[in-house]
Amino acid sequence: MWEKRxxxxxxxxRSLSPDTTTILWRxxxxxxxxxxxxxxxxxxxxxxRATFHKLCYMLQSVGxxxxxxxxTVTEKVAMFLSVLAHHTKNRCVKxxxxxxxxxxxxxxxxxxxxxxxxxxxxxxxxxxxxEDSTDVRWQKFPPxxx
Numbered sequence: 352m353w354e355k356r357x358x359x360x361x362x363x364x365r366s367l368s369p370d371t372t373t374i375l376w377r378x379x380x381x382x383x384x385x386x387x388x389x390x391x392x393x394x395x396x397x398x399x400r401a402t403f404h405k406l407c408y409m410l411q412s413v414g415x416x417x418x419x420x421x422x423t424v425t426e427k428v429a430m431f432l433s434v435l436a437h438h439t440k441n442r443c444v445k446x447x448x449x450x451x452x453x454x455x456x457x458x459x460x461x462x463x464x465x466x467x468x469x470x471x472x473x474x475x476x477x478x479x480x481x482e483d484s485t486d487v488r489w490q491k492f493p494p495x496x497x
Contacts, residue, residue: 396429397436403428413472414465422450422458430455431462 389399396403407428410416418424430444441459445452466473480489 395436396432398432403432409469409472410462410465414469416462416465419458422454427458427462431459431466434459 392398392400392403398406404425407425410428411424416424416427419427426448430448430450433439433444433447434441439447441452441455444450444455444459448455480486484490
């Protein structure tokens with residue numbers, strides 16, 4: 352608690368640079384924690400921790416996503432998944448992750464470009480079901496195109 356009071360007094364006295372103030376303030380404010388539990392991670396990101404970390408590793412190694420000066424890869428991917436999983440607006444993610452709207456938008460698009468670069472790994476082209484298919488699931492549906 353004393354750290355926040357000290358930081359507020361430094362901001363008022365303007366004894367720290369704006370860059371240093373921002374870094375200190377972000378280090379003192381709580382951020383959404385990815386490594387809490389599998390249930391919480393599933394609720395927030397729609398995947399468990401192991402899958403989330405595998406996705407981050409794939410985006411980093413294969414997709415070329417890099418950690419920026421102040422935002423890690425896991426935080427970028429968490430912002431991206433938060434928008435997709437809950438259909439949240441930029442403002443909500445900005446508040447949740449304590450970032451500016453421009454930062455959220457920039458990193459969302461960076462992750463999106465990596466995912467699109469890796470679409471051959473993530474998306475599989477479906478195979479059409481033939482008329483002579485022996486699979487029981489498709490026998491109930493007659494072929495529509497004749």
